[in-house]
Amino acid sequence: MSVHPVDEKLPALKMATTGLQHVAAMYAGVVAPPLIVGAAIGLSPADLTFLTGACLFTAGLATFLQTLGIWKIGARLPFVNGVTFAGVAPMTAVVASTDDTSDALPVIFGAVIVAGLLGFLAAPFFSKAIRFFPPVVTGTVITLIGVSLLPVAFGWAQGPDPAARDYGSTTNLGLAAATLGIVLLLRRFTRGFVKQVAVLLGLVAGTLLAIPFGATDFGPVTDAAVVGFPTPFHFGAPQFQLAAILSLCVVMVVSMTESTADMLALGEIVERPADERTIAAGLRADTLGSAISPLFNGFMCSAFAQNIGLVAMTRIRSRYVVATGGAFLVLMGLCPMAASLIAVVPRPVLGGAGVVLFGSVAASGIQTLVKAGLDKDNNVLIVAVSLAVGIIPITAPEFYHAFPETARIVLDSGISTGCVAAVALNLVFNHLGRGGDARDVTHPMEAVPAQPIS
Numbered sequence: 244m245s246v247h248p249v250d251e252k253l254p255a256l257k258m259a260t261t262g263l264q265h266v267a268a269m270y271a272g273v274v275a276p277p278l279i280v281g282a283a284i285g286l287s288p289a290d291l292t293f294l295t296g297a298c299l300f301t302a303g304l305a306t307f308l309q310t311l312g313i314w315k316i317g318a319r320l321p322f323v324n325g326v327t328f329a330g331v332a333p334m335t336a337v338v339a340s341t342d343d344t345s346d347a348l349p350v351i352f353g354a355v356i357v358a359g360l361l362g363f364l365a366a367p368f369f370s371k372a373i374r375f376f377p378p379v380v381t382g383t384v385i386t387l388i389g390v391s392l393l394p395v396a397f398g399w400a401q402g403p404d405p406a407a408r409d410y411g412s413t414t415n416l417g418l419a420a421a422t423l424g425i426v427l428l429l430r431r432f433t434r435g436f437v438k439q440v441a442v443l444l445g446l447v448a449g450t451l452l453a454i455p456f457g458a459t460d461f462g463p464v465t466d467a468a469v470v471g472f473p474t475p476f477h478f479g480a481p482q483f484q485l486a487a488i489l490s491l492c493v494v495m496v497v498s499m500t501e502s503t504a505d506m507l508a509l510g511e512i513v514e515r516p517a518d519e520r521t522i523a524a525g526l527r528a529d530t531l532g533s534a535i536s537p538l539f540n541g542f543m544c545s546a547f548a549q550n551i552g553l554v555a556m557t558r559i560r561s562r563y564v565v566a567t568g569g570a571f572l573v574l575m576g577l578c579p580m581a582a583s584l585i586a587v588v589p590r591p592v593l594g595g596a597g598v599v600l601f602g603s604v605a606a607s608g609i610q611t612l613v614k615a616g617l618d619k620d621n622n623v624l625i626v627a628v629s630l631a632v633g634i635i636p637i638t639a640p641e642f643y644h645a646f647p648e649t650a651r652i653v654l655d656s657g658i659s660t661g662c663v664a665a666v667a668l669n670l671v672f673n674h675l676g677r678g679g680d681a682r683d684v685t686h687p688m689e690a691v692p693a694q695p696i697s
Contacts, residue, residue, distance in 0.1 A: 248560040249320060249513050261559050262567030264443040265323055266575075267588065268600055269547045272395075273302050273325040273572075276542055280331065283338045284347050290478075292579060294348075294540060297473035298326045300576020301541030305532030306569030309525060309546075310562040318517065318525030320509050321554050321565040324532055325572075327498050327545035330355075333490040334542070336648060346482060352537035353481035354491040359534030359543065362495045363527055369499055370523035372666075376507055377673075379622045380629075380665040382611030385508040387633040387661040388501075388548045389605025394637055396601050400594030414456050415591040422449035422595030430556075442553065442596050449592035458589045468579045473539040481537060491543065495530070497659050498545040502529050504662050505546040512551065512607055513560040548658075552600035555607045621672040625665060633661020 253261070277298045281291040305324035312319045337354070338347040376384075400419035401411040409415060425448045429441035437444070453459045506525045510517035517525070525546075532544040554560060616622050635642050636657040643654040654660060 247515060249515050249562050251561045252563050253559075253561055258561075258564055258567045260440050260443060261557065261564045263571060264440060264557075265550050265553060265565055265568035266571045267443060267446050267593075268550055268553050268596070269302075269323055269325055270588075272328065272547060273298055276326045276328055276331050276334075280334050280338065280351075280542075283335045284344045293471070293473070293477060296471055296576045296579050297477075297540035298536075298542060298576075299572050300473050301532070301536040301539050302326060302544060303569040303572030303574075303576060304535065304539075305528065305544040306572060307566060308528040308532050310566040310569065312524065312528070315520075315524050315527060316531060317528040318506055318521050319562055320506065320513065320515065320517070320521070320525070321550075321560055321562045322506070322509060322525065323547040323550040323565055323568060324529065324544045325547050326542045327494070330491065330494045330498075330543045333487075333494055333648075336490065337487045340486070345479070348478040348540075349480060349482040350484050350487050351491075351542070352476075352478075352540070353483040354487040355537050355543045356481055356534050357483065357488045358491040358495040359530045359532075359536075361492060362499060362530030363534060366499075366526035366530060367523045369503070369526055370519050372503065373507070373517075373519045373522055375666045375669065376503075377669065378611050378615035379617075379625050379673075380662075380669050381504070381507045381511065382608050382613075382615050383626050383629045383633075383665045384504040384608070384658065384662045385511070385611055386605050386608030387630065387658050388504065388508060389552065389601050389603070389608060390630075390634065391637060391657045392548060392552075392601035392604065393598070396594050396597030398594070399590045399597055401591070403590040414458065418449060418453050418456070418458060418589060418591040419595035419598075421452055422446070422592045423598050424595075425449065426596055426599050440557075442556070442600065445596055446588055446592055449595060450588050453589045453592060458591065459587060460589075461587060464580060464587060470577065471579050472577060473541070475538050475540075477540050494543060495533070497656055498529065498533075498543065499526055500662055501548070501656070501658050502526060502546040504658060505548050505551060508548075508604070508607065508611075509551050509554065511611055512555045548604060551607075552603040555603040556599060625668040625672060628668060629661050629665035632664040633657040635660070 274295050277294040278291065281294050286294065302325035309317050309322045309324050310319065311317060334351050337351050338344065341347045341350060400416060402409055402415045404410060422445050426441050426445035429444055430438060433441070450459055502525060503522055506517040506522050529545055536542060536544055612626060617626065634657060636655045643651050646654060
């Protein structure tokens with residue numbers, strides 16, 4: 244009996260190297276939120292390192308839940324989980340509103356626990372929304388995921404600090420371009436194992452190229468401890484404040500919306516479409532991982548869309564590869580020195596690789612849209628308006644500046660707003676009142692057969 248590529252177990256070396264690629268692709272996204280929130284609180288370097296390691300550790304646990312699964316928890320797809328960036332703004336708002344900054348993290352942790360538990364209970368109901376995600380919707384959302392991530396890659400390519408004098412310098416952009424070129428050359432002129440780990444090899448080569456330019460900092464390795472453990476409630480017992488809980492519950496809804504879109508995207512890429520049961524199990528893993536995370540001093544966890552691009556590009560669909568990446572994350576949480584090795588990779592080098600990874604996600608969305616029946620005027624309108632709405636936060640970041648901060652948590656997420664717009668427009672044009680010919684109606688996860696042009 245043949246095994247689906249998602250359930251395939253690869254040789255140990257291949258499992259390790261491809262798993263490490265996933266860690267390299269998402270590392271910056273995991274460590275950025277604790278660094279931002281920790282800096283807002285004014286944590287000492289030691290506590291900041293501890294908080295970052297804790298978030299790596301809990302990201303690994305959440306990834307285990309998602310890829311390996313227990314009971315009805317986990318999508319059992321090659322799905323990476325980590326700290327969601329959507330929570331950064333409300334968490335820093337909590338810090339600003341807390342009189343004693345030493346209480347900020349306990350208040351945040353308490354809010355994340357409640358939001359996670361409520362989300363876990365809501366998962367089976369939330370998953371029923373899959374029937375509102377036909378290809379015209381999923382293709383639009385997948386494309387938006389890729390387009391929304393590309394500015395992150397462009398930011399990385401310019402450097403780690405926008406205030407630095409060399410931000411956007413020819414050296415930084417040159418390193419990004421060189422890394423991109425190396426990845427493309429490896430993908431074009433190699434085959435087999437080397438081709439599949441092209442991103443990892445590109446990151447290594449780009450890091451080595453950066454050494455003569457002084458862009459590679461080995462300080463984090465020499466300063467890091469060999470062993471460390473995220474002691475439960477290191478920053479104090481969780482505190483429960485209503486305002487913080489409501490704010491993080493909004494973030495949880497946004498996170499669940501994006502995770503649903505990500506699961507649908509990944510299901511298409513690995514050729515195992517995510518049905519209602521899969522999405523419910525995946526959302527349970529997201530939310531339970533978030534509820535457990537504060538126990539070990541971590542933040543809310545969610546799906547990492549950038550890793551979907553890696554799956555799309557390498558065509559390595561095994562969930563055990565991603566589980567191996569989760570093991571590396573846990574190891575980094577327990578061994579700060581191991582975590583610092585990934586931190587050595589210069590941000591411009593990550594940016595060069597990110598162009599390929601995130602662009603691959605957008606390309607996958609376009610492939611899905613091809614199946615959506617764009618010969619129908621209704622579907623063209625749905626895609627056009629939804630993409631426009633989703634791109635607003637990217638092209639005009641201050642567009643919603645007059646709205647309340649709570650509303651901006653949702654509005655500033657192009658993936659969420661574009662997803663809501665696509666679902667709503669699909670209902671209006673293709674379902675309500677059956678406007679027009681019934682043949683124009685798109686059904687969940689089914690391609691619309693092309694009609695002859697009269």
